[in-house]
Amino acid sequence: MTTTTTPSAVASPSTRPPSTGPSGLLRRLARRELHSPRSTTAITLAVILVLVAIWIAVETVLALIGVRPLLVAPGEIPSAAASLPTTQPVFLGVAGAVVLVLGIVLLAIAIAPGRRHRHLLATDRVLAVVDDEVIASALAQQASATASTHPDGTVVAVGRRSANIRITPASGIAVDREAVDRAVAAELETYALQPGVRAVTTISTNGKVGQ
Amino acid sequence: MNSTNRGLNRLLILVIGLVLTGLGAAALAAVTVPFVADWWRDNRAAVLDTVAGWFAWNPFAAVPGVETDRGAAPIVVPIVGIVLLVVAAALLLAFVLRQGRGRTDVVHRAPADHGDVVLEADVAAHALGDALNGTAAFSAVRVSAWQVGRERALKVAVTCARGVSPRTAVETVSAAARSLDSLLGVELPILVEVGGGFRAAKPKRALQ
Numbered sequence: 001m002t003t004t005t006t007p008s009a010v011a012s013p014s015t016r017p018p019s020t021g022p023s024g025l026l027r028r029l030a031r032r033e034l035h036s037p038r039s040t041t042a043i044t045l046a047v048i049l050v051l052v053a054i055w056i057a058v059e060t061v062l063a064l065i066g067v068r069p070l071l072v073a074p075g076e077i078p079s080a081a082a083s084l085p086t087t088q089p090v091f092l093g094v095a096g097a098v099v100l101v102l103g104i105v106l107l108a109i110a111i112a113p114g115r116r117h118r119h120l121l122a123t124d125r126v127l128a129v130v131d132d133e134v135i136a137s138a139l140a141q142q143a144s145a146t147a148s149t150h151p152d153g154t155v156v157a158v159g160r161r162s163a164n165i166r167i168t169p170a171s172g173i174a175v176d177r178e179a180v181d182r183a184v185a186a187e188l189e190t191y192a193l194q195p196g197v198r199a200v201t202t203i204s205t206n207g208k209v210g211q
Numbered sequence: 212m213n214s215t216n217r218g219l220n221r222l223l224i225l226v227i228g229l230v231l232t233g234l235g236a237a238a239l240a241a242v243t244v245p246f247v248a249d250w251w252r253d254n255r256a257a258v259l260d261t262v263a264g265w266f267a268w269n270p271f272a273a274v275p276g277v278e279t280d281r282g283a284a285p286i287v288v289p290i291v292g293i294v295l296l297v298v299a300a301a302l303l304l305a306f307v308l309r310q311g312r313g314r315t316d317v318v319h320r321a322p323a324d325h326g327d328v329v330l331e332a333d334v335a336a337h338a339l340g341d342a343l344n345g346t347a348a349f350s351a352v353r354v355s356a357w358q359v360g361r362e363r364a365l366k367v368a369v370t371c372a373r374g375v376s377p378r379t380a381v382e383t384v385s386a387a388a389r390s391l392d393s394l395l396g397v398e399l400p401i402l403v404e405v406g407g408g409f410r411a412a413k414p415k416r417a418l419q
Contacts, residue, residue: 023400025359025362025364025400026364026400026401026402028359029212029359029364029400029402030402032212032217033212033402033404035217037213037215037217037220037310038217038220038221038224039215039220039310039311041220041224042219042220042221042223042224042306042310043307043310045223045224045227046223046303046304046306046307047303047307049227049299049300049303050300050303050304050307053296053297053299053300053303054296054297054300056296057292057293057296057297057300060289060292060293060296061293063289064289064290078259078262078263079259082255082258082259082262083255084238084241085241085242085248085251085252086252089242090242092238092241092242093238093239093242093243095238096234096235096236096237096238096239096240096241096242097235097239098235099231099234099235099238100231100232100235100236100238100239101235102231102235103227103228103229103230103231103232103233103234103235104228104232105228106224106225106227106228106231106232107225107228107229107232109224109228110221110222110224110225110228111221111225121377121378121381121405123381123382123385124385125385125388125389125392125401126367126381126384126385126388126401126402126403127401127402127403128377128380128381128384128402128403128404128405129402129403129404129405130377130380130381130405131404131405131406131407133406133407134371134375134377134380134405134406134407135377137371137373137374137375137407138374138375138376138377140374141373141374142376151374187376190376190378191376191377191378192378
């Protein structure tokens with residue numbers, strides 16, 4: 001077995017012996033799928049910048065040929081902006097706060113990892129990115145089957161490293177929490193998710209009537 | 212799997228975020244912090260003069276109706292400015308249009324004695340689709356081919372039924388991929404996307 005595990009290494013299919021698992025190329029692709037590309041924000045900003053650039057260009061042309069400006073002549077912007085603190089203090093303060101918050105939000109978007117709610121799952125042939133809702137649904141199925149409760153009484157929240165399973169049994173029916181824990185842990189082990197997920201089961205103390 | 216330049220996306224957002232944060236903080240400080248407000252009141256004229264100095268080089272102040280001490284340049288500078296703005300707009304448009312590219316019709320190309328053997332993505336898509344579409348675990352299967360750098364890879368996106376084990380789902384696709392390998396005689400890199408979409412696919416239940 002000579003599997004490359006470095007994400008940057010690209011194993012070419014022709015030189016790689018068969019059945020050694022996903023190549024470095026796939027690892028790289030899959031890791032990309034775990035993070036948001038930030039395309040929506042970037043495209044929105046780029047479109048706004050294009051509109052502003054075109055607007056300034058048009059205003060400059062209008063000023064050149066001596067036609068009345070659409071909104072404001074480009075040459076008047078600096079002095080108008082400079083006198084805002086005295087002429088429109090409240091407006092400037094509110095606008096400044098809004099722009100500041102917007103800027104901080106953009107900085108956060110640019111720097112935060114932007115993880116998607118997904119996990120990796122590998123076989124000897126393919127590499128998969130699995131949505132967390134699929135994992136949650138499968139765990140809920142397993143948990144409710146083990147606990148012999150109605151599937152609608154099981155709520156599963158899957159995070160990056162943990163899964164919280166909450167079972168609300170029908171009134172008067174005892175649920176073996178240990179058994180559910182074991183069954184779910186065994187199920188999770190077969191998935192071999194990356195990053196690994198640990199399950200925690202809680203049984204609601206209030207039963208539900210009518211299931 | 213597309214070729215979107217994610218670093219560039221983040222860089223654009225970062226730069227605009229920094230500019231907006233700076234502008235917002237300055238505007239807010241000018242009306243709320245007494246020290247800054249005083250400084251601005253005392254230095255406003257000087258700052259404006261400095262800015263006007265820059266604008267003598269800048270297209271916007273050299274337009275008719277605004278005084279400039281560089282009488283020789285008034286027509287050249289704004290035209291250069293307009294050209295720069297149009298170039299910037301074109302670059303940004305190219306940046307937008309480059310997003311999400313990278314799909315390809317050819318999934319493999321092998322040199323043979325007389326020319327190349329080209330394997331089209333449709334072949335792989337039909338083979339995998341036929342193998343997987345009948346499976347009860349999946350409500351939808353989409354196969355696409357992508358160019359990644361110099362290499363090509365297949366993406367198989369499956370939508371699972373409720374409660375299906377992701378391991379079962381992926382092993383099913385994996386088995387179909389093995390069949391494809393023996394059918395084509397070449398092992399294509401395959402990335403699988405397993406999704407739910409349960410809200411849309413939730414079946415109506417009878418009263419129990």
